[in-house]
Amino acid sequence: MTDRPSTTPEIAWRNEPLLFERSRPGRVGVMLPPSGVEERPLDELIPAELRRGDLEELPELSEVDVIRHFTRISRKNYAIDLGLYPLGSCTMKHNPRINEEVVRYPGLSQIHPYQPEETVQGCLELMWHLERVLVELTGMQRVSLHPSAGAQGELAGVLMIRKALEARGENRRYLLIPDSAHGTNPASAYMAGFQVKELVSNDRGTIDLEEVVREMSDEVAGAMITVPNTLGVFEDQIVEIADMLHEKGAFLYCDGANFNAYVGKARPGQMGVDVLHMNLHKTFTTPHGGGGPGAGPVAASHRLADHLPGSLVERAEDGTFRLRTPSDSIGRLRSFSSQFGILTRALCYILSMGGRGLAQVAENAVLNANYLRKALEGTYHLAHETPSLHEVVFSDRTLADTGVTTLDVAKRLMDYGFHPPTIYFPLIVHGALMIEPTETEGKEELDAFVAAMKAIAREARESPELVREAPHETPVRRCDEARAARQPVLRWWPAEEEAAE
Amino acid sequence: MGSDSHRYLPTGSLDLEEMLEAIGVASVDDLFSTLPAAVRLTEPPAVEGPLSDQELRRFFRGLASRNLTPGEDVAAFLGGGAYRHETPASLDHLLYRAEFFSVYTPYQPEVSQGTLQAIFEFQTLISMLTGLPVANASMYDGASGFAEAVLMTDRVKRKRHKAVVSRGIHPEYRATLESYVQNLDLEVVEVGWDEQGRTDAAALERAVDDDTLCVAVQSPNHFGVIEPWEVAARAASSCDALSIAVVTEALSLAMLRTPGDAGCDIAVGEGQSFGLPVGFGGPYVGFLATRDEFKRAIPGRLVGETVDAEGRRAWVLTLATREQHIRREKATSNICTNQSLCALAATIYLALHGRVGLARLAEINVQRAATVRRRLFEAGDGLEAAFRGPIFNEFAVRSARPVDEVLAEMREAGVLAGVPLGPDYPELEDCWITAVTECNPPEEIDRLAAAAARMARTGTVETGAGR
Numbered sequence: 009m010t011d012r013p014s015t016t017p018e019i020a021w022r023n024e025p026l027l028f029e030r031s032r033p034g035r036v037g038v039m040l041p042p043s044g045v046e047e048r049p050l051d052e053l054i055p056a057e058l059r060r061g062d063l064e065e066l067p068e069l070s071e072v073d074v075i076r077h078f079t080r081i082s083r084k085n086y087a088i089d090l091g092l093y094p095l096g097s098c099t100m101k102h103n104p105r106i107n108e109e110v111v112r113y114p115g116l117s118q119i120h121p122y123q124p125e126e127t128v129q130g131c132l133e134l135m136w137h138l139e140r141v142l143v144e145l146t147g148m149q150r151v152s153l154h155p156s157a158g159a160q161g162e163l164a165g166v167l168m169i170r171k172a173l174e175a176r177g178e179n180r181r182y183l184l185i186p187d188s189a190h191g192t193n194p195a196s197a198y199m200a201g202f203q204v205k206e207l208v209s210n211d212r213g214t215i216d217l218e219e220v221v222r223e224m225s226d227e228v229a230g231a232m233i234t235v236p237n238t239l240g241v242f243e244d245q246i247v248e249i250a251d252m253l254h255e256k257g258a259f260l261y262c263d264g265a266n267f268n269a270y271v272g273k274a275r276p277g278q279m280g281v282d283v284l285h286m287n288l289h290k291t292f293t294t295p296h297g298g299g300g301p302g303a304g305p306v307a308a309s310h311r312l313a314d315h316l317p318g319s320l321v322e323r324a325e326d327g328t329f330r331l332r333t334p335s336d337s338i339g340r341l342r343s344f345s346s347q348f349g350i351l352t353r354a355l356c357y358i359l360s361m362g363g364r365g366l367a368q369v370a371e372n373a374v375l376n377a378n379y380l381r382k383a384l385e386g387t388y389h390l391a392h393e394t395p396s397l398h399e400v401v402f403s404d405r406t407l408a409d410t411g412v413t414t415l416d417v418a419k420r421l422m423d424y425g426f427h428p429p430t431i432y433f434p435l436i437v438h439g440a441l442m443i444e445p446t447e448t449e450g451k452e453e454l455d456a457f458v459a460a461m462k463a464i465a466r467e468a469r470e471s472p473e474l475v476r477e478a479p480h481e482t483p484v485r486r487c488d489e490a491r492a493a494r495q496p497v498l499r500w501w502p503a504e505e506e507a508a509e
Numbered sequence: 510m511g512s513d514s515h516r517y518l519p520t521g522s523l524d525l526e527e528m529l530e531a532i533g534v535a536s537v538d539d540l541f542s543t544l545p546a547a548v549r550l551t552e553p554p555a556v557e558g559p560l561s562d563q564e565l566r567r568f569f570r571g572l573a574s575r576n577l578t579p580g581e582d583v584a585a586f587l588g589g590g591a592y593r594h595e596t597p598a599s600l601d602h603l604l605y606r607a608e609f610f611s612v613y614t615p616y617q618p619e620v621s622q623g624t625l626q627a628i629f630e631f632q633t634l635i636s637m638l639t640g641l642p643v644a645n646a647s648m649y650d651g652a653s654g655f656a657e658a659v660l661m662t663d664r665v666k667r668k669r670h671k672a673v674v675s676r677g678i679h680p681e682y683r684a685t686l687e688s689y690v691q692n693l694d695l696e697v698v699e700v701g702w703d704e705q706g707r708t709d710a711a712a713l714e715r716a717v718d719d720d721t722l723c724v725a726v727q728s729p730n731h732f733g734v735i736e737p738w739e740v741a742a743r744a745a746s747s748c749d750a751l752s753i754a755v756v757t758e759a760l761s762l763a764m765l766r767t768p769g770d771a772g773c774d775i776a777v778g779e780g781q782s783f784g785l786p787v788g789f790g791g792p793y794v795g796f797l798a799t800r801d802e803f804k805r806a807i808p809g810r811l812v813g814e815t816v817d818a819e820g821r822r823a824w825v826l827t828l829a830t831r832e833q834h835i836r837r838e839k840a841t842s843n844i845c846t847n848q849s850l851c852a853l854a855a856t857i858y859l860a861l862h863g864r865v866g867l868a869r870l871a872e873i874n875v876q877r878a879a880t881v882r883r884r885l886f887e888a889g890d891g892l893e894a895a896f897r898g899p900i901f902n903e904f905a906v907r908s909a910r911p912v913d914e915v916l917a918e919m920r921e922a923g924v925l926a927g928v929p930l931g932p933d934y935p936e937l938e939d940c941w942i943t944a945v946t947e948c949n950p951p952e953e954i955d956r957l958a959a960a961a962a963r964m965a966r967t968g969t970v971e972t973g974a975g976r
Contacts (some may be wrong), residue, residue, distance in 0.1 A: 039862035041534050043873045045880035051812050053879050054899045060766050062796035065637040066864040068857035074860045082608035086620035090609035101612045106562045115573025120587040121790035122928045130575035130788045156649035157846040201692030242543040274548045297850025298624040299614035301792035339688035343652035343681040346792025362558025371537045379528045430909035450519030482619040484817040492815035492827040499633040
């Protein structure tokens, strides 16, 4: 520790050791039932050569130890419950507690995925409801709830395009992807065996029709477009782009990561979209959990519905529900039906909002982003003049002569009690600060954030060192990421082994 | 309460006026001017709601009541890659902490040390259990983790094109692999089993050649039989390929020889048994561990140790140049969001059980399953062990009478006795698999044995009636 005055006093729990360092022989944190059967010597049941030795490396802790440990380390996290978490394109909104309550009903949480269909009618009905609602919201024909997260939904989508082309006896090589896209888009395209042609954004931050015309050929399978894009700008020529693709026998993939911006206001199905994935952990409030679990349902137009992954729930005439695989499905991408617990939370949220409420979600998300945009433009440089929807992107231009970078601003925001925005993304904006407040923030929270951002802009001129050395008030200060990558330490080792290495 | 007020939307009517004025527009609709008029909805979508919390409870309780709930309505002996295990109460209380569940990927380490430390502990625990030094921060589930493991070997062995895969691997894992590789230049060759129910070692040796990139075997396999990992390790090393150990019942790692110890290169599997409810299939948590030399080919996120500006120990996401947000199409995988909260659940679960609890829990499973296997074959005329190989907590049953008929009768007696193998293995259409865990107390075991005995008698009577 240095004697820096701005650093808060060291508190014991801030140095909470690892589980393994806390371990004390003879402790245990659970009470197990007796086996209740006549036990045989293990050697008679499983030959010794198939068994492992003692689990000596595992920690030994009481329930009290474990609860204190995780409670203490949890307090080193910034969370939505503490305040604004404006991580652009991640839609960090409030997580309703009723979702968490219903998902834990034993009649849902204790159901085994291999129970006979007639014993899981409630689960199937829940999935059927959710698909109906998502069809209504997206205007697509069918929705598979199978994919585990957005990126897997994307993979499903591009595999479906591949499958549809195969069914026509075609083998096209390219997918068109704008330079503003999420990194998962090109990564998913590649995993499906496609090559990527990048579409260069125009000075409005959108895709030009002419650019699509230029790149279009018989070798193009389709385009992957994010709506609104990662600049928070609606691709206002999407209908024309869709028409152009369809004319050439190609398909339009829509990345629905930012569906929160127009849910209830417009339907991708009416824009000519053929396949769309949604992130239930973004638009539909399922908790982000420190990086998952999410769920990435994939929706298809009539052109691609036969190729959807996994199984869909069908309702028979007698009112019973069954799982059926689409006729020319790309197959399964995971075991069992879906991230069912995430689907449950999403449906609970949707019903807690209703149709009008969901439209209001988009309205308030867009209102909040525009309020921040108006309050901060001038202080920070607006990347594009084009109207913003749910998020706004600033560049680092106004910081240029201060020696302070986007990263420094992000770190300094922590001292003011905020999680930083997404930074250095999209890649097409220099030093990007990508701010998405979401609809679950009230005006006073936004005002406090604006005040902090303005104060940091002032500090960047008056006391740049303060910003460059931030954060000062966090459990740890700036972390040496280069060292972590140069000499990777990816697990804990007992002291003697570490010494022996 | 105004008609537009909602519990999750803090902006009130006064705020709205002030904010619109500050922005300089007359109405919220003006902010949507970039949406082409042709695609804008004039009416809100037809979705039921808004419902109150009480109405939501009623709705979801209604759905729950239309399911048959194991442990409440029925005794369930179902496994096949999803296992019911007891969950300590303290686990869920910790998961309810908003500091864990309402946060995202720890891109900003200074305000995410809690998540990062927990993931580092998860990586360490998975490393200890698999006997391999490097484990990632999680995969979606065992099946997609398995597919990603094969793709990983494809990155290490670029010039090779063949994945040799045991048919003892969970059918849905193999189906997932087929989906992932359907457009890649990669062939999947499957190998069958021997009389013991283990992967046919001789056939495995014959299947590998110098075009083979990996050899994959599961233990306990889909029939519940424990396989020696060495078979995969040996076949792989004979042709300089990589071996993949697949695990669907993670609790078995507490009892069985580790993949690392047996010389396997990659261990991948499903961690659901560590504190996650079966929950109709998800969310679960995949794990993936490997040797140190392959750490840069690993998919997904990794947390590493470092120091902060004052020299204090800290944790960060690391080796990110493998990942999609940096490498885009050249990334090791497209995975972004993973199953972080589920990995946290597994970490807490393993911490609570620890060295003594986990070993004892594994033994309870082994002892109960062995007893049930014995009693089932004693009680049920016409039931026999499909395979004689050693088991952990699951085993295959062969039935003289049609499987569907027998399982339906058992259900009438309040027992879900197993998962039929026929749909995935036509040659095993007279078999099912039964799993036994600490969630099946002695009275459920008695019920299963009694149902089997009754079923055998009924079967005899019905057979006598000229069926």
